[in-house]
Amino acid sequence: MSDTQKTASVRIQRFNPEKDHKPHFQEFTVSYTRDMTLLDALHEIKSHQDGTLTYRRSCRHAICGSCAMNVNGINMLVCNTPIKEHINRKGMVTIKPLPYLPIIKDLVVDRTKFWEQYMRVKPWLIPSPEVPEKEYRISTEEVEALNKAETCIMCGACYSACTVVGTSENYIGPHALLKSFLRVLDPRDAGAAERLEEVGTHEGAYRCHTIFNCIDACPKKLDPTKAIETLRNLAQKRLAFEDAKKKRLTTITKAVE
């Protein structure tokens, strides 16, 4: 494949709260090769065309979750997305900040609410009083039931794609509900009852309208909707589930022979 340079128009939503009343678009022309990512294009613009362009990025390896943005209407990580995949017929790619979140400047959004909702579900592991001598014993089936939820990088792509987040101020959000699902189904966790009490409300799992935007937006191909559906079902049989988990915790502390 040839590595010849082509040019693309990168249309970026700009907003400077000190000067602008509302966001506006600015177009930049960028030369790109087949390996260039959208983040590379933003670097190119910031380094050589307009140093005031503001965006978040950190690891550049799709693991820190800093660079989630809205590209041509779809949320994604710009650090691992080749620009050529999103250039339309007019040779243009449009980059906007994550929807439904307050804009601080240009492509940087305020994630305060995102983290507040996250803390509501107590995202940490609540251990049982019994500490294992060596290690916890968890079966392959129990790990598979977590549906890779532990690989969430908290980028906010699902949260800001959720229509309910945009219309309902106190909705916990798919990111936090996915984390709650992870902890509820984690055999080591002893706080399932209080977790289900928190998420089994009109601000939690029952607020979800099953729109699936969270699945479509997730750069890690996770399934928050399925997690929310599972939480709904478990919240309905909270006490029975808690009893089953207590029984399971009595066997989990035995060391592997």
Added chain:
Amino acid sequence: MYKTTGFVSFVLRRFTGVVLVLYLLLHIWVIGSAVSGPEVFDQRLNAVQTPLFKIAEIALLAAVVYHAFDGVRLLLVNWFKVTDKRKNLFWAVFIVSALMVIAGGVPILLFMLESK
């Protein structure tokens, strides 16, 4: 705005829901007049026998059918956790609804044309 098949179904579900509520109000307006005597009832019933209302009846059929099947789709997702089939289910609801609206709408149209 985040435009996906899920968002389209969300908007249509709400829109058809509002349509059904408006129909219910109209329905009560007609049926409720029965307590005021046969003259008033006949008068209101005749008011909704115009060709415009026959066309609106087909739209109502579309709203009822789509809303019902979309509800079934959500139940399937809830019961069987088939989130990976979300786009297939969306199009299935659309196609089944369209077929049922054609099956029910054509007789309404034919009846309307015959009674002219």
